[in-house]
Amino acid sequence: MAEKILMSEFKAMSKEPWTNIEAQLVNENIFEWSVALIVMNPGSPYNGGYLKAEMRFPKDYPFRPPEFRFLRPLWHPNIYLDGRLCISILHQPGHDEMSGELADERWSPAQRVETVLISILSLLDDAEVSSPANVDAGVMLRNDPEKYKDRVWSDLEQSKKDIPEGFVMPTEYTFTHHEVEANNFTWSDSEDEYDFGGSDSEAEMTMDEDDDNADEHVDTESSDEE
Numbered sequence: 001m002a003e004k005i006l007m008s009e010f011k012a013m014s015k016e017p018w019t020n021i022e023a024q025l026v027n028e029n030i031f032e033w034s035v036a037l038i039v040m041n042p043g044s045p046y047n048g049g050y051l052k053a054e055m056r057f058p059k060d061y062p063f064r065p066p067e068f069r070f071l072r073p074l075w076h077p078n079i080y081l082d083g084r085l086c087i088s089i090l091h092q093p094g095h096d097e098m099s100g101e102l103a104d105e106r107w108s109p110a111q112r113v114e115t116v117l118i119s120i121l122s123l124l125d126d127a128e129v130s131s132p133a134n135v136d137a138g139v140m141l142r143n144d145p146e147k148y149k150d151r152v153w154s155d156l157e158q159s160k161k162d163i164p165e166g167f168v169m170p171t172e173y174t175f176t177h178h179e180v181e182a183n184n185f186t187w188s189d190s191e192d193e194y195d196f197g198g199s200d201s202e203a204e205m206t207m208d209e210d211d212d213n214a215d216e217h218v219d220t221e222s223s224d225e226e
Contacts (some may be wrong), residue, residue, distance in 0.1 A: 002061045008032045009113045017170040019117055020050075032056045033113075036162065037121060038170060046124045049156035050163045053083070066116065067106035071160055075151045077127040077138035089119045089123050099131045121155070147151040 004124050007030060014021045026032035033055040039046040051074065056067040068090060070083035078086045088105040132138030140148045163169065 002057065002059060003030055004058060007060060013113055013117075016114075020164075020167065026054065031059070031061075033034070033057075035117070037117060039121060039124060040170060041125065045152045046126050046156065048169070049127065049159045050169070051159055052162040055116075063093075064110045065092065065111070066113070068116065068120065072155065072162070074155050074159075075134070075137050075148070076124060077129050077132035077134055077141055078123055079137075080133045084133075085123070086118060087123055090114055116224070122149065133169075 010025075010030065010033070012137060013019060018040055018181075020038065021033060026034055035053045037051040037053065039049060039051070041047055041073065052072060053068060055071045058064040058066070064070060064087065068085055070081070071083075073081065074083070089107055089111060091106045093107050093109075122222040127138070127141060129142060130137040138146070140151065151190055
């Protein structure tokens, strides 16, 4: 079950412009992914970076959350020095009285890779500084935002060394254009692929029209007899 779900998600995520799921799985293992997040928000201090990471999935996925770790240092209040994240969605399911996290804030089998990666992108621009994994980054963000941005910029420049040869970094326009194409999809776009000689609803409409015509014919005959 886990393998089928992950393969389906792998194929879907490979089409997204804001992440680069490298074609080669780690050790050709569907439970280990090589991922890169790309922040396309021009107002973000993380914009322009190629944030390479690894994801490891448990054998009973999606009943337990994956593990996520950035492979290069990234200056952020909620990222540990070893690249792991402090984020609720990656915590085990259920309410945690110690941390105060509610069950709906943590992992659940309804979550997917996409929701995890989107949550991480949101966290980058909306840090939780009240309980930081990197205390120094949290203090710097509060007290000296410009110095914080300079430190992040330094990490982003290092991250660009991981951009694969031939890979074109997407832009905000790329993302917007991708969204427009997705929203402009119509059922007619797939008529050739799924043309099986008419749908069930079309057949029902034809039958209804035949019944109506038959009823009109009967009514006409009754009027003539009278």
